[in-house]
Amino acid sequence: MRFHDNFPSLDMTSLNLNALPVLYSYRRCPYAMRARLAIAKAGMAVELREIELRHKPQALLAASAKGTVPVLQLGNSQVIDESLDIMFWALAQNDPDRWLNPAGLEAAKNLIAWNDGEFKYYLDRYKYPDRHPEQAQIFYRRQAELFLSELERRLTTGQYLCGQHFTLADAAILPFIRQFAAVDADWFAHSPYPKVGLWLKTYVESELFAAIMAKYKPWKCNDPPVLFSG
Numbered sequence: 065m066r067f068h069d070n071f072p073s074l075d076m077t078s079l080n081l082n083a084l085p086v087l088y089s090y091r092r093c094p095y096a097m098r099a100r101l102a103i104a105k106a107g108m109a110v111e112l113r114e115i116e117l118r119h120k121p122q123a124l125l126a127a128s129a130k131g132t133v134p135v136l137q138l139g140n141s142q143v144i145d146e147s148l149d150i151m152f153w154a155l156a157q158n159d160p161d162r163w164l165n166p167a168g169l170e171a172a173k174n175l176i177a178w179n180d181g182e183f184k185y186y187l188d189r190y191k192y193p194d195r196h197p198e199q200a201q202i203f204y205r206r207q208a209e210l211f212l213s214e215l216e217r218r219l220t221t222g223q224y225l226c227g228q229h230f231t232l233a234d235a236a237i238l239p240f241i242r243q244f245a246a247v248d249a250d251w252f253a254h255s256p257y258p259k260v261g262l263w264l265k266t267y268v269e270s271e272l273f274a275a276i277m278a279k280y281k282p283w284k285c286n287d288p289p290v291l292f293s294g
C-alpha cells in the first residue's frame with residue numbers, strides 16, 4: 065500500500081497572491097484537512113488563513129455565517145463552505161489520480177455519508193465523554209467500531225476503501241480515523257483493525273500529509289498573504 069505523493073508543482077513566479085482564492089482553515093480540523101488534501105492533490109494555489117476557533121475573524125464570519133472551517137472564498141465572490149464541496153471544486157480543476165473515478169464515486173459518497181453522520185456522532189462522544197455522560201466512553205467507542213469494521217472488511221478485499229485505487233473516500237475519511245485513533249492510541253494499536261491501522265499509518269507518514277499539516281500562525285487582517293498549494 066502506498067499513499068500517492070505525486071502531486072503537481074506550481075510555478076510560484078507566475079502567481080498573484082492577492083488574486084488567489086482564500087481558504088479559511090484550522091490545522092487539526094478533519095474537515096479542513098480533507099479540503100487541503102484535495103487542493104494539494106489538484107495542485108491548486110490558495111491563500112491560506114489559519115484561524116483560532118476561539119477567536120474567529122470577522123472576515124470568516126462575513127464570508128460564511130456558519131463560522132466553521134473550511135471556507136473557500138473564490139475570486140468571483142462565490143463562497144464554498146462545505147468540505148466535500150471544496151474537494152469537488154479542487155478536483156474538478158485537476159484530478160491527476162482520478163479520485164473522482166466515476167466507477168466508484170457513488171460507493172465513495174455513501175461511505176463518506178456514514179463517516180460524516182453516524183461515525184462522527186459517536187467519534188465526538190468517544191473523544192469527549194465528559195461532555196456526553198449519558199453513556200460510558202466504551203459504549204461510544206463500540207458504536208464507532210461498526211464503521212471501523214466496515215473499513216477493515218473493505219481493506220481486506222481491496223488495497224483502498226473502494227478498491228485498488230486511492231479515491232475520494234480515502235481522502236475524505238482518513239482525517240477522521242486519525243482523530244479516532246488518537247483518543248486511545250494504545251487500544252487502537254492492538255485493536256482488531258490491523259488493516260485500518262496500516263492504511264492510516266501509510267497516510268500519516270506520506271509526503272502529502274506532511275505538506276498539508278505544515279504549521280501557520282493564526283491569520284490577522286493586516287498579515288501578508290500566505291500561499292498554500294501543498
